[in-house]
Amino acid sequence: MGYFLSLYIVDLNTVDEVVGSKDDGHFARISAERAETMAQLDEDYAGQIADGAPTAAQALRTVIDGGPFEQRYANDYLDVYESMCSVFGAALDDLWGPLQFDWPARVDKGLAALGMRVSVRAFAGNRLPAGLPHPTLAGCGEWAEQDCLAALDRWAATLPEQRAALEPDVLEGIEDCIAWMREVKRFPGTSIVGFWG
Numbered sequence: 001m002g003y004f005l006s007l008y009i010v011d012l013n014t015v016d017e018v019v020g021s022k023d024d025g026h027f028a029r030i031s032a033e034r035a036e037t038m039a040q041l042d043e044d045y046a047g048q049i050a051d052g053a054p055t056a057a058q059a060l061r062t063v064i065d066g067g068p069f070e071q072r073y074a075n076d077y078l079d080v081y082e083s084m085c086s087v088f089g090a091a092l093d094d095l096w097g098p099l100q101f102d103w104p105a106r107v108d109k110g111l112a113a114l115g116m117r118v119s120v121r122a123f124a125g126n127r128l129p130a131g132l133p134h135p136t137l138a139g140c141g142e143w144a145e146q147d148c149l150a151a152l153d154r155w156a157a158t159l160p161e162q163r164a165a166l167e168p169d170v171l172e173g174i175e176d177c178i179a180w181m182r183e184v185k186r187f188p189g190t191s192i193v194g195f196w197g
Contacts, residue, residue, distance in 0.1 A: 003101075005123055006082065006195045009183045010089025012142060018084055019129040020066025027064050031057060034083045041079060056080070067131055074133040075197075078140060081128065082195045092180045092192065107173040110166045114158050116151040118143050118177065123194030138197030145191050148181040 018026045031038065038056035042049060049055055054062065059076040060083070062069065069077060104120040111118060124139035143151075155178055163171055184190050 003104075003124075003196055005093070005120075007092040007123075007180060008082075008085040008089040008193050009092055009180075009187060009190045010085045010193055011190050012085075012193060015081070015084050015088050016129045018088075019063055019081075020131065022065050027061060030060060030064075030083060030087050033087050037083060045076075056083075063132070069131060069133050071133045074135040075138055077132050078128070078135050078138055078195070078197075081132065081140065085193050085195075089190070089193075092183060093176075103173070106167070106170050107177070110170040110174050111151075111177065113166065114162060114174070115154045116174075118147055118151045118181075120173075120177070124196040127193070135197075138195070140193065140195050142194075143181070143184075143192040145184055145189065148184040148192065152178065152181050152185060 034056075038060070041056045045053060054073055054076055056076075056079070059073065060080045063077055063080045063084075104124075108119045108121055111120075122143065123141040125141035126134040127140050127142045128134060155174075166174070180192055184192060
């Protein structure tokens with residue numbers, strides 16, 4: 001068993017403006033586009049819902065209304081935020097994992113060795129709009145556009161022997177990261193958001 005990482009390319013300012021907007025149009029759009037996923041979440045968490053946890057639609061309504069939030073349902077709100085990123089952006093990888101516990105640190109060490117200042121472990125962070133409670137067993141992080149572009153420039157400047165000095169699986173992980181960041185270069189104004197859990 002390990003962690004999973006889901007990644008999206010998106011303009012996070014657009015997503016963050018939906019939180020607390022009270023916009024019924026956003027609620028209808030997200031509900032329609034994520035209907036299958038929301039139904040699956042309700043099925044997976046039927047026991048918790050029976051004990052008072054919100055359905056996916058109720059959690060979405062709470063996020064769009066800007067609260068009131070309850071810390072014990074932080075994972076439900078994070079699921080909603082991820083759904084919003086998928087609707088307003090595009091998935092880079094549907095799933096990267098399961099990741100062994102030390103894998104992100106190994107890739108980060110390789111990134112640092114090549115002089116790149118991005119970190120896979122940043123996706124286990126707490127990059128959420130104001131008001132959304134932070135889950136304890138999951139995370140959300142961002143690679144901003146300028147950081148991605150700087151890392152791509154650094155990658156282009158690395159020498160073949162620098163890359164060859166890395167463990168093959170670490171180099172493969174870094175090449176995945178490079179592919180993600182190239183999508184940011186293709187779509188100015190976007191960043192990479194990752195959900196870790």
